[in-house]
Amino acid sequence: MTAPRRPQRARDPEARRAALAAASMEVIAENGVGRTTHRAVAARAGLPLGATTYYYPTLDDLIAAGLRHALDGLRSDLLAWDERLRDATDIAQTLTDLVREYLADRRQVRIEYELCVAAARDTALRPLAEAWMEGLPEIVAATFGAEASRNICALLDGFILEALVTGRELDAPRLTSAIRRLAA
Amino acid sequence: MTAPRRPQRARDPEARRAALAAASMEVIAENGVGRTTHRAVAARAGLPLGATTYYYPTLDDLIAAGLRHALDGLRSDLLAWDERLRDATDIAQTLTDLVREYLADRRQVRIEYELCVAAARDTALRPLAEAWMEGLPEIVAATFGAEASRNICALLDGFILEALVTGRELDAPRLTSAIRRLAA
DNA sequence: ATCGTACTTGTACGTTCGTACAAGAGTGGA
DNA sequence: TCCACTCTTGTACGAACGTACAAGTACGAT
Numbered sequence: 143m144t145a146p147r148r149p150q151r152a153r154d155p156e157a158r159r160a161a162l163a164a165a166s167m168e169v170i171a172e173n174g175v176g177r178t179t180h181r182a183v184a185a186r187a188g189l190p191l192g193a194t195t196y197y198y199p200t201l202d203d204l205i206a207a208g209l210r211h212a213l214d215g216l217r218s219d220l221l222a223w224d225e226r227l228r229d230a231t232d233i234a235q236t237l238t239d240l241v242r243e244y245l246a247d248r249r250q251v252r253i254e255y256e257l258c259v260a261a262a263r264d265t266a267l268r269p270l271a272e273a274w275m276e277g278l279p280e281i282v283a284a285t286f287g288a289e290a291s292r293n294i295c296a297l298l299d300g301f302i303l304e305a306l307v308t309g310r311e312l313d314a315p316r317l318t319s320a321i322r323r324l325a326a
Numbered sequence: 327m328t329a330p331r332r333p334q335r336a337r338d339p340e341a342r343r344a345a346l347a348a349a350s351m352e353v354i355a356e357n358g359v360g361r362t363t364h365r366a367v368a369a370r371a372g373l374p375l376g377a378t379t380y381y382y383p384t385l386d387d388l389i390a391a392g393l394r395h396a397l398d399g400l401r402s403d404l405l406a407w408d409e410r411l412r413d414a415t416d417i418a419q420t421l422t423d424l425v426r427e428y429l430a431d432r433r434q435v436r437i438e439y440e441l442c443v444a445a446a447r448d449t450a451l452r453p454l455a456e457a458w459m460e461g462l463p464e465i466v467a468a469t470f471g472a473e474a475s476r477n478i479c480a481l482l483d484g485f486i487l488e489a490l491v492t493g494r495e496l497d498a499p500r501l502t503s504a505i506r507r508l509a510a
Numbered sequence: 511a512t513c514g515t516a517c518t519t520g521t522a523c524g525t526t527c528g529t530a531c532a533a534g535a536g537t538g539g540a
Numbered sequence: 541t542c543c544a545c546t547c548t549t550g551t552a553c554g555a556a557c558g559t560a561c562a563a564g565t566a567c568g569a570t
Contacts, residue, residue: 150535150548158547174447176360180528190549195529252446259443262436262490263358271491293504296484303483306446307455320477323507334518334565342517364558374519379559 159197159207161187166208167215171253175260178205202266209260209267212253213274219244224281233285234321241298242312245305255306286325293324343381343391345371350392355437359444362389386450393444393451396437397458403428408465417469418505425482426496429489439490470509477508 165187169178180194183204187193198204223240230236245251254274261271278298282291297320305312349371353362364378367388371377382388407424414420429435438458445455462482466475481504489496 153536153547155547172447174358174360174443176358176362178360179526181526192531192549192551193547196547196549199529201528248446252443255439255443255446258487258491259358259436259439262432262439263356265493268491268493275488275491289500293481293500293507296488296504297477297481299484299487300480300482303442303487304459304480307442307452307459309449309452316473316477320480320508323477323510324504326507337517337566339517363556365556376519376521376561377517380517380519383559385558 155197158187158189158193160211161189162194162197162204163207163211166204167211167253168208168249170205170208170212170256171249175205175256178208180204183208206267206270209253209257209270212250212257213270215250216254216274217277220277220281223278227281227285234318234325237282237294237298237321238312238314238318241302241317242314245302245312248306251302251306255303290325294321297321297324339381342371342373342377344395345373346378346381346388347391347395350388351395351437352392352433354389354392354396354440355433359389359440362392364388367392390451390454393437393441393454396434396441397454399434400438400458401461404461404465407462411465411469418502418509421466421478421482421505422496422498422502425486425501426498429486429496432490435486435490439487474509478505481505481508 162183166178166183169182169186173182178201180201181191184191184194194204198207226240227233227236257267257271257274261267275295279288279291279295282294286294297317301312301317304310346367350362350367353366353370357366362385364385365375368375368378378388382391410424411417411420441451441455441458445451459479463472463475463479466478470478481501485496485501488494
C-alpha cells in the first residue's frame with residue numbers, strides 16, 4: 143500500500159513536443175491567444191499538466207510553439223498553391239478558388255489572424271507574423287511581379303477578413319475581377 | 327475607532343459608466359480581449375473593483391462596452407473622413423492620407439482588429455464587427471459605387487493589416503495607385 | 511426630518527492560473 | 541549489474557481571477 147502505482151506511457155519525447163504544439167494550436171484557434179493555458183493544452187493533448195512545462199518552460203513558449211505549428215501547416219499549403227498556380231490558365235480564377243478552399247477550415251484562418259493581432263501587440267511574435275505575411279506574395283510574385291503581388295495579397299487579406307468577421311461565404315466573382323484589375 | 331471611515335467621491339453614474347468603458351477599451355488595446363480583467367479595467371479607470379461589476383454585471387459586458395466605445399470613436403472619425411473625401415479633388419490620394427493618419431494611433435487600430443478576431447470566434451460580437459466593417463464602404467460608395475468601394479476597403483484592410491504586423495509605415499504611393507486601379 | 515433608493519466601497523469566496531518540484535520509471539553505457 | 545541520465549507524473553503553492561455581498565453614504569421624494 144505504500145508504493146503509489148504510476149503507470150507510465152511509452153517514451154517518445156519528440157512526439158510529445160509535436161503533440162503539445164498541435165494541441166496548443168487548436169486551443170489558440172478556439173479560445174484565442176489570451177485564453178490559452180497550460181491546462182487546456184495538456185487536456186487537449188491528453189497529457190499531464192507537467193508535460194507542458196517540461197517541454198515548453200513558459201506559457202509564452204507553449205503559445206509560440208502553437209503558432210509556429212500553424213505556420214508550418216500553412217507553409218505546406220503554400221507549396222500546393224504554388225503548384226496549382228503554375229498549372230493554371232486563368233490565374234485570377236485559380237487564386238479565388240484557392241482562397242475559397244482556404245476559407246473552408248475557419249480554424250486555420252482564425253489562428254493566423256490571431257497571430258497578426260498578437261504580433262501587433264507583442265514584438266516578439268513579429269518575425270513569425272512577417273514570415274506568414276510574406277509567404278504568399280513570394281509565390282505569386284513569379285506571375286504578377288513584386289508590386290502587383292503585394293497589392294493582390296493585401297486584397298486577399300481584406301476579403302478573408304470580411305469572410306471571417308461576417309461568417310459569410312467568399313464573394314468569388316467580385317474577388318476574381320478585382321484581382322484582374324490589380325494585375326493589369 | 328469603531329466607525330470605518332470611507333470617504334466617497336462625488337456621484338456621477340454616467341461618467342463612471344463612460345470611464346469604465348474607456349478604460350476597458352484601453353486595456354483591450356494593450357492586452358487583448360483575452361487578457362482583459364475586471365481588476366485591470368478598474369485600476370485603469372481609477373475606480374474600485376466593485377464599480378466594474380456594478381455597472382457591467384459580467385466580464386463579457388465590460389469587454390463589449392470597451393469595444394462599443396472604440397467603435398463610437400471610429401464612427402466620429404468616419405464623419406470627418408466623409409467631409410474630407412467630399413472636398414477632395416484627388417480621392418485616391420486623400421484616402422491614402424486618411425489611412426496614414428489613421429495608422430498614427432496604433433492603439434485604435436489594434437483594438438479594431440482585435441474586435442475582428444474576437445468576432446470570428448464569438449458570434450455575439452459579430453453585429454458589432456459587421457457595423458465596423460461596413461462603416462467605411464458606405465461612405466466611399468458615394469464616389470466609387472458599391473462594388474468598387476467594397477474592393478477598395480478590402481484593399482485598405484489588407485494594407486492596414488500589413489502595417490500593423492510589421493510595424494512599418496504605410497507604403498503610400500503603392501496604395502494610391504492600387505486604389506486607382508480598383509476604382510477604374 | 512425621514513425614508514427609500516441608488517450608488518460606493520472593501521472584502522471575501524471558491525476557482526483557475528503559471529510554475530516548481532519531488533518521486534518514480536525507463537534506458538543506454540560502463 | 542549498476543549508475544547516470546532523461547523522461548513521466550502527481551501534487552503543491554502563491555497569485556490572480558470572476559463574482560457576490562454586506563455595510564455605508566448621498567440624495568430626491570414626501
